[in-house]
Amino acid sequence: MRRLEEMERAPSSAVQLLLLSCCVVAAAGYPFQTPLDLDVTPRITVLSSGVQVCGRFQSAAVNYSTMLLEADSERLYVGARGAVFALNASDISAEPALAIEWEASLEQKRQCLLKGKDNKTECFNHIRFLQRFNATHLYVCGTHAFSPLCAYIEEERFVMSSQPEEGRDKCPYGPTTGYTALIVDQQMFTASQYEFRSFPDIRRNSPAPILKTEDAPTRWLNEADFVGSALVRESLGSSTGDDDKIYYFFTESSHEQPTTSGHSRVARVARVCKGDRGGRLTLQKRWTSFLKARLMCSLPEYDFHFNVLRNMFVMPGPMPQDTLFYGIFGLEWKNVKASAVCRFSLFEVQEAFQGPYMEKQDSDSEWKEYTGKIPDPRPGTCITDSLRARDINVSTSLPDDVLDFVRRHPLMSQQVQALDRRPLLFKRTIDYTHMAVHRTQGLDEYQYHVLYMGTDEGWLHKAVEVEGQLHIIEELQLFQDQQPVTNVLISPKQMSVYVSSPSGVVQLPLSNCRRYASCYDCIFSRDPHCAWNGAQCVDIMAHTDRSTLVQDVQKGSAGCDNTQDAFVPRSRMVRVGDDVLLQCELSSNLATPLWTLDGNELVGYGLNSGFRIGTDGLLIIEVRRNQSGLYTCYTVENNIRVTMVSFNVTVHLNLPAPPLVEPGKDHDSLDSGALEPTERPSSKNPQPPPVAPLLPHSELLSPREMEAMYLSLITILGGLCVVLTVVLIYVGVCLRVGDRGKYSLRTAAAAYTRRGSRGRKPHRNSAHLELKTISSHCNGNGVCNGVSKQHRSGIQDGGFLQIVPGEAHPRSNKEPPPPAPPLPPTPQLPSPEHDFPNGLSATLPSVLRRMNGNSYVLLRQSDSGNSSPLCHSFAEELNRILEKRKHTQLLPRPDESSV
Ligand SMILES: *[C@@H]1O[C@H](CO)[C@@H](O)[C@H](O)[C@H]1NC(C)=O
Ligand SMILES: *[C@@H]1O[C@H](CO)[C@@H](O)[C@H](O)[C@H]1NC(C)=O
Ligand SMILES: *[C@@H]1O[C@H](CO)[C@@H](O)[C@H](O)[C@H]1NC(C)=O
Ligand SMILES: *[C@@H]1O[C@H](CO)[C@@H](O)[C@H](O)[C@H]1NC(C)=O
Ligand SMILES: *[C@@H]1O[C@H](CO)[C@@H](O)[C@H](O)[C@H]1NC(C)=O
Secondary structure (H helix, E strand, C coil), X not given: CCCHHHHHHCHHHHHHHHHHHHHHHHHHHHHHCCCHHXXXXXXXXXXXXXXXXXXXXXXXXXXXCEEECCCCCCEEEEECECEEEEEECCCCCCCCCEEEECCCCHHHHHHHHHCCCCCCCCCCXXXXXXXXXXXXXXXXXXXXXXXXXXXXXXXXXXXXXXXXXXXXXXXXXXXXXXEEEEEECCEEEEEECCCCCCCCEEEECXXXXXXXXXXXXXXXXXXXXXXXXXXXXXXXXXXXXXXXXXXXXXXXXXXXXXXXXXXXXXEEEEEEECCCXXXXXXXXXXXXXXXXXXXXXXXXXXXXXXXXXXXXXXXCCCCHHHCEEEEEEECCCCCXXXXXXXXXXXXXXXXXXXXXXXXXXXXXXXXEECCCCCCCCCCCCCCCXXXXXXXXXXXXXXXXXXXXXXXXXXXXXXXXXXXXXXXXXXXECCCEEEEEEXXXXXXXXXXXXXXXXXXXXXXXXXXXXXXXXXXXXXXXECCCCCCCCCEEEEECCCCEEEEEECCEEEEEECCCHHHCCCHHHXXXXXXXXXXXXXXXXXXXXXXXXXXXXECCCCCCXXXXXXCCCCCCCEEEEEECXXXXXXXXXXXXXXXXXXEEEXXXXXXXXXXXXXXXXXXXXXXXXXXXXXXXXXXXXXXXXXXXXXXXXXXXXXXXXXXXXXXXXXXXXXXXXXXXXXXXCCCCCCCCCCCCCCCCCCCCCCCCCCHXXXXXXXXXXXHHHHHHHHHHHHHHHHHCXXXXXXXXXXXXXXXXXXXXXXXXXXXXXXXCCHHHHHHHCXXXXXXXXXXXXXXXXXXXXXXXXXXXXXXXXXXXXXXXXXXXXXXXXXXXXXXXXXXXXXXXXXXXXXXXCCXXXXXXXXXXXXXXXXXXXXXXXXXXXXXXXXXXXXXXXXXXXXXXXXXXXXX
């Protein structure tokens, strides 16, 4: 629920949205009592500003959705609303892009409006189909303002080669109607609910006779919503003289399952034989080979089913039998976001089609497994050698009893289970829309499957499958404006992934190894494309000599040497009683911070300890004399502790006045000498600091306004939360939500936004650090903590040195961070129940502190540990707002890269 854009602009609508999301989360709480380790956190988050793209294509047209790129082709064909484009596949932004404009006429649009259709969405020519027809021509179909047309495109010149022809049997009428189609040997196989209110249908449109699915006495398809189809050339190497088959993937209304589980929709796979010609008397112009079975994608131990199939990617194997189907599944409830990825094997699909049939005796009875005699030849099979031997060469020669059985028994009893009987991935709060899978060989010679999954909000998740589990390597924000990904396509030849959306098409490299600046970062990423060559993280494809490369996709831990480089600590001088932030940002959402003071781990970050550890650093509250010492920050990931930065902190009673430091000057000047007199003498009543120079980047709000807005927002939201909580508890609806925020694996509690950063360009890698500077935590006790700090650098505004910025991340250094020896058992990632072993979040004070005129807001909703789930979402949402605000306004910050 990245509703930040709107929130940014309209606090009141933000409140509404918040309210809504509170309710949604509360309502959604119920089905998600699942272990959190199933919900995979992307390791790296990259906002759109930091995403490296190879090319972007945009034009006056909108609603890019169909894409065609063949293995050896130089061109990427893209269908949009009212236009088809031919782009240079190696760089889609390269000029000139060839275009065919094909919009419905005004008269056509007028008639569309008369039909009661929406002239803002439906009364256009949305290109729904774009595929190769023969060696020289493509075939394209468009909705054409609710009156579909199809046309041939001459590929070479990229022009329509003739007048468009009737398309109503091949193309749906609307832009969003479920649809899938294939051209196989110049025959067109389509599946959709074509006309308004017509039954869904799987068809072969040419050559004659047109074949369809049956509606009586048994309807073969029930409100089917098609998401994909695939040809599997099972005739190749078949010992039985089998036919090629076309598989269809869809969601339909369930008619056979007893509705005890309350699910009305089910995911299905159906198939027909390519050579089917229909029956002669029975099943005339109907498929004689139609069979369907249920696709099961569920969490068996919770009896929790993902019933809606959203997308299917077909992964061909070395042999047709090795074909794999990767499906994105979702929930029936439209207001609840969740996705699961399940993988099926063709083998298990075939087994289901060879198993028992379901039967419905009469219209009133229920569907049960058919146990009677099955006619011979087996109903629903393709024509094979054994049938040919019996002089059954085509389906029209099949006996009537067989065809009559087919007509009444379209459904198989056996369900197709996902491989491993469980999803590869389960993801809350994300709706994946489209996916493509790339097979690539790792250094260990193992063939890894890398999944590229687009979300409904314009993000792309890249994940690698290792032993039946998906590790999400990164999440990339591809579009500034939230919009659904409408298609994902991979080209191994171009080493690119193409992603389409309503506003355009983006071309990305399959991997971006340079992003990982250290050996550990490279190894931790577990990206099978990437390996460490001793100096850099490189794409292994570019290296023929791989002997010097290291990679560990399986575990993400081995390969980097443990030698500890000399690490020069940075010096910090602070005044007694000040709050000190030692900065140490973690780029990985999977890493946990660990701090030591003079070699001893800082533990018990309770209220009294005076420490807070966040994902961006360590906060020492009201620093005491005896807290001087060497502070070292480590990041712990995959059980390996890596040194990030260390600080030599000296606590003084009084500090001399700081010299004026010009804005923009690197604060690292402070580091050059710990004894440099950078502080002015303290007075008992510190004067209010001069107003900080206005940030060049606060386009939206001035800091004051922002502050005021924060406060009012917080107040409003807090009030709402309380009201809602009371109401909720009163009604007795107290749902438990084990929700700890989106990236809450981190044991961070305090989070700060720093204002007054100087107008420096963010360093190259800052983009993926930013999401973590504010963290939200809701632990198992149900305590909500949202912490916000607003602060101007004490150096800059002439105040005292209170918060000490350190370097963000050593990634930006020339040299990799000194790797640390792997630790003996490191702290495990907190389990959902014992989130904060140190009791951190339970003891955050609810204080509103003011320091030198800069307010520090520390928000706390509850001590009692039985707060309502609404609070969770509240804290979460609030943090997201703050996060967003930080990105938009505070992005330029001191270059923290230099040591
Ligand atoms: C087409 O794009 C517009 C905005 O670009 C969007 O609002 C609309 O929902 C899109 N329609 C479809 C069918 O994707
Ligand atoms: C496509 O773009 C690449 C790189 O920009 C260029 O080298 C190539 O000639 C282009 N191909 C065509 C067919 O224009
Ligand atoms: C849609 O039709 C309405 C009349 O029903 C008209 O006022 C409006 O301008 C039309 N919009 C577009 C985009 O054509
Ligand atoms: C491909 O199909 C088009 C349209 O039917 C036809 O005009 C053309 O001759 C065909 N090309 C070949 C090589 O068969
Ligand atoms: C079936 O095909 C075989 C050879 O392929 C042929 O000999 C036979 O006559 C055909 N039978 C029918 C009924 O067409």
